[in-house]
Every structure is written in structure tokens, then in C-alpha cells.
Amino acid sequence: MPLTADELAAHVESWAPTPLVREDCLLPGPAAAFAALLGRPEDGPAAGDPLPPLWHWLHFLEWVPQQDLGPDGHPLHGRFLPPIPDRRRMFAGGRHEVRRPLLTGVLTRRTSSLGSVTVKQGASGPLLFTTVRYEYAQEGNICAVEEQDIVYRSDSAPAVPSPLTAPEEPRSTESWQLPLAPDPVLLFRFSALTANAHRIHYDAPYARETEGHPGLVVHGPLLALLMLELARRNEPRAVRYFSFRLRSPIYACEPLLAHGTPDGARAALRVSTGRADRHSTGEVTFE
Structure with missing residues (x-):
């Protein structure tokens, strides 16, 4: 049975993971691969070029041993994974501040730490909200500060998927538009690029029968990156700050549209x- 709110809070009452420091050289290969996934291989930055905001998600990857993965494909253990049973994870959103561009091909130090931990009552039961903070530094200077909001619930009961209606093309009158048709091949490639083994992105029977989705789920980080692609392709000013919220899932083969309008x-x-x-929403601030 799922934990009650009090039981969930008791499980994490003494949970206080220490900060974690890792390094990565931000080699250009992953960025080139992601640019190709977006259909624009010419957009991959060369060594020494600025890395587009949030493209550092292609780095600092953790390839845990196969035996250390849980039945959902997520790692069983991790510094910032809460110690609760039957853990289900959802990426809810975050904030990203750019102080100076991260440069491709430069040794980068990431310091990760746990921020807030809160138990709330959701429509389907108690939820554990955590915020993990990341600082990215190059040559002794902090270049970017990021916070990611992750939601967990404790529930091993199979869910019943809701039927998915026939996909329709989204329409918009906004000046910035970026359509995408996320088929299973694209989702598989993005999973590989980000070392994301969560089965909802590539195992359709698991997504339906265990986690209650009507189909393969489009990655939340991919939706955030697509919103930033609007700014990168349409606005010459550099991004200073980006906040986003992931509100509801999008499924494979549903045509999607990232869109928006600049205002100063x-x-x-x-x-x-x-x-x-409004599956996902965001706001970007320019220099």
C-alpha cells in the first residue's frame, strides 16, 4: 500500500545527503549528437564555443552498473534519491541562472546539494517534493546555478491508463514556433544521450501496464530544451535566466509545438x- 503523508515524512526525516562534486570536460561530442537529433547538425558548438543553456544536461552522466537499476530503470541508490519504498519519480520543473557562458571543451566542476524537502498531499496521495541545487564552475568562476524540482510518490500498485485520443496538430498565432513529432526513435536517442533508463520512455507495455500511461512518455528535459530552442533560434540576446514547469505528459507520436512571444x-x-x-510552461529573461 502507498505510504501515508506521515509515514512518507518519517522516512526522510533524518535524510541529509552531503554535497557531491563531479567534473566533466564538456567535450563537443554530446552537443553535436543533440544538434543532429534536432535536425540541425550544424548547430553543434565546437571546442571553446559557448554551450547553449541546459545543454550541460548531456554531461555529468552517471552510468550505474546494470545490477544497480530498479525495475523502472532508475538507479536503486543515489546521493539525492530519497529513501522511500516503491519510489516513483517525476521531474516537475526548475530554474536556471546563467552568470557567464559555459564553454565547450573546458573542465567544469559541478557541485550538487540538496535544498528543500517537503511532503504535500496530492490528488492521488502524498507526494515528496525535493529541490536539488547545482553550481557549475569553470576556471574557478561560477558560470551557472540551477535548481531542479523532483516529485516522488511511493506506490507499487498498477495504474489504469487513460485512453489517448487521436493526435491533432496544435495551432498557434505566436511569433516563435518550433514543431516536433517525437516518435519512439527520437525518444530512444534522447534517452541514450542523457543516460536515462526510465522505461516509460522506451518500453510501451511497461509504460501502460505499470505506470498507467497510454503510451511512451516524452522526456520532461526534452520539453524544457525545446522551449529554450525557441529563444536560441529567434533571439540574438543571450539567455540570463530560465524557469520552467512540467505540467502534464506528452506521448510519443503526438505532434507538439513549442511556441511563445517575446516581450522586451x-x-x-x-x-x-x-x-x-500548456503541457509545459516557461519564462526566459535575456541580457
Whole structure:
């Protein structure tokens, strides 16, 4: 049975992981691969070029031993994975501040630490909200500060998937538009690029029968990156700050549209399908 809110809070009452420091040279290969996935291989930065905001998600990857993966494909153990049974993980959103560009091919130090930990009552039961903070430094200077909001629930009961209606093309009148048709091949490639073994992105029977989705789930980080692609392709000013929220899933083979409109030094962004207008929302601030 799922834990109650009090039981969930008791499991993490003494959980206080220490900060973790890792290094990565941000070699250009992963960025070149992601640019190719987006259909624009010419956009891959060369060594010494600025890395587009959030493309550091292609680095600092953790390839845990196969025997240390859980039945959902996520690692069983990790510095910032809460000690709760039957753990289900959802990426809810985050914030990213750019102080100076991260440069491709330069040794980068990432310091990770646990921020807030809160138990809340959700519609389907108690939820554990955690925030993990990351600082990225090159040559002794902090270049970027990021916070990621992750939601966990404790529930091993099979869910019943809701039927998915026939996909429709989303429409928009906004000035910035970026359509994408995320088929299973694209999701597989993005999983490989980000070392994400969560089975909801590539194992359709598991996604339906165990986690209750009507199909393969489009990665939340991919939706955030698509919103930033709007700014990168349409705005010459550099991104200073980006906040985003992942509100509801999008599924494989659903046509999606990242779109938004600039307003001075800011732009409001979102990702839509024919089913819903605001699967993901974001706001970007420019220099």
C-alpha cells in the first residue's frame, strides 16, 4: 500500500545527503549528437564555443552498473534519491541562472546539494517534493546555478491508463514556433544521450501496464530544451535566466509545438499538443 503523508515524512526525516562534486570536460561530442537529433547538425558548438543553456544536461552522466537499476530503470541508490519504498519519480520543473557562458571543451566542476524537502498531499496521495541545487564552475568562476524540482510518490500498485485520443496538430498565432513529432526513435536517442533508463520512455507495455500511461512518455528535459530552442533560434540576446514547469505528459507520436512571444527582455514560452495548450510552461529573461 502507498505510504501515508506521515509515514512518507518519517522516512526522510533524518535524510541529509552531503554535497557531491563531479567534473566533466564538456567535450563537443554530446552537443553535436543533440544538434543532429534536432535536425540541425550544424548547430553543434565546437571546442571553446559557448554551450547553449541546459545543454550541460548531456554531461555529468552517471552510468550505474546494470545490477544497480530498479525495475523502472532508475538507479536503486543515489546521493539525492530519497529513501522511500516503491519510489516513483517525476521531474516537475526548475530554474536556471546563467552568470557567464559555459564553454565547450573546458573542465567544469559541478557541485550538487540538496535544498528543500517537503511532503504535500496530492490528488492521488502524498507526494515528496525535493529541490536539488547545482553550481557549475569553470576556471574557478561560477558560470551557472540551477535548481531542479523532483516529485516522488511511493506506490507499487498498477495504474489504469487513460485512453489517448487521436493526435491533432496544435495551432498557434505566436511569433516563435518550433514543431516536433517525437516518435519512439527520437525518444530512444534522447534517452541514450542523457543516460536515462526510465522505461516509460522506451518500453510501451511497461509504460501502460505499470505506470498507467497510454503510451511512451516524452522526456520532461526534452520539453524544457525545446522551449529554450525557441529563444536560441529567434533571439540574438543571450539567455540570463530560465524557469520552467512540467505540467502534464506528452506521448510519443503526438505532434507538439513549442511556441511563445517575446516581450522586451522576457519571453513567455509553452509546449502544446492538440489535447492541451500548456503541457509545459516557461519564462526566459535575456541580457
